[in-house]
Amino acid sequence: MAQSIKIGKSSSLKASCQQCSLSNLCLPLAVSEDDLARLEDVIQQGHIFNRGDYVFEQSTPFRSCFAVRSGAVKTSIVTENGDEQVTGFFLPGELVGLDSMSSANYACSAKALERTSVCELPVEHLDDLTHKLPGLQHHFFHLMSQEIQNSHQLALMLSKRTAEERIASLLLSLSSRFARRKLSATQFNLPMARNDIANFLGLAVETVSRVFTRFQNQGLIRARGREVELLDIEALQGISQEAEDQPACQRKS
């Protein structure tokens, strides 16, 4: 199923967290240099997954969180009925599995959207570590609370936003996350299929497709398959935050 390759004997390819180009995203300032050394003993680097592989599957025993190093991961929950909800997309530097912390089993499945490498953080060791390093505990609380906030933002989108607003928001979110990694904010490849976008945003695939072409006709984006270029970011921001009231400048009183 999931093809996981452990690399070497730990010395050869075991790049340290200190040298990792993502360290400022993945573990920002939370821990001192000394502490980093301890952390590295615990983290298992170099798991590789191919497109479609599961990093972990819902309802299997919870063992670890995973930091995405390269590639991309989507998480989703499945109900008894079999319908699925994509709950998030995770890009390099982001942490997957926080929704299962201290649970017996994984609360969602995590699937690689493309060839992806991750670092594994086994919880058993994490418990010890967070106990010894107060900064790390803080950091986890912070990451988890942000995960909650993200999910609340998603709920707001799903319940209040139109199709165009949702898609503009998603494009901008991806854009800023690429920018954080010093990649182009205006030109990138979508790691996920239209289907995943639709599911995540609570839309039909056809609607996603239609909005993409509409945006293209309006000159807001240029899209060919998964290649996307944002041509008018300000307009997209305007769409993504559209209020239901008229903007102040147009209101009567």
Added chain:
Amino acid sequence: MAQSIKIGKSSSLKASCQQCSLSNLCLPLAVSEDDLARLEDVIQQGHIFNRGDYVFEQSTPFRSCFAVRSGAVKTSIVTENGDEQVTGFFLPGELVGLDSMSSANYACSAKALERTSVCELPVEHLDDLTHKLPGLQHHFFHLMSQEIQNSHQLALMLSKRTAEERIASLLLSLSSRFARRKLSATQFNLPMARNDIANFLGLAVETVSRVFTRFQNQGLIRARGREVELLDIEALQGISQEAEDQPACQRKS
């Protein structure tokens, strides 16, 4: 604004967490008896809020989480545009504010839906405590991860469920949470207005109203204002989990 009454000099009305009837919900088994004593030193009990009072407000400095002791609280986020999303309802024994943990400011507002008393857990002290009590850290990780899961379930509802399914789900959720506190699972008062239900479930107030009367006409519930009686829980469960496919017994192959 928020009328917060600190009670006595701590000895008189300061019921201990051990004696609190909600302790098994609020702090289940996570800490030993000795540890409970330490915890009690930190928790401030007896804040009282009237209907409509804010327990805390979005974007004000984050200081504490709050455990609901009696009454009910709703949390909501507000965007720049001014539209609001109710993100949760909190009943006695449940913890409010986890989405702001380790943030500078509260990520949402919390408003009392009726006369409500809460216990306050100041984070500064919590940091020390979780450091000393490994069980408590676990407990918080667990509560926060469940909060994420709840929010993901909400997202699933908002993006996949019909109006009837959403309302059936909410009624059943409230029912089981009342039951956990040894209250009737079939007869209770809704702590929130139709408006709040509508906002939470991503519906219009009118739709909520219509579904309530439809359920009533079908003999599933009896509702008069905020008084609700669930007459056919099994039917409601059936509705809440309705699959988009035909049930297996009716499928062709």
Added chain:
DNA sequence: CGCAGACTTGACCGCGCTCAATGCGAGTGG
């Protein structure tokens, strides 16, 4: 008693879903 806010009910309509057909690119095998 009267008012304001919450709730209900009805008529209408539009966004986005459904169903169905077609287009397109990549991988496969003859």
Added chain:
DNA sequence: CCACTCGCATTGAGCGCGGTCAAGTCTGCG
């Protein structure tokens, strides 16, 4: 090299759920 297939994406036609707008009713409170 083309023919074929399979998955994914696009486009069009039609319609239904739930939103909007507008009255009307109920409830609690001063």
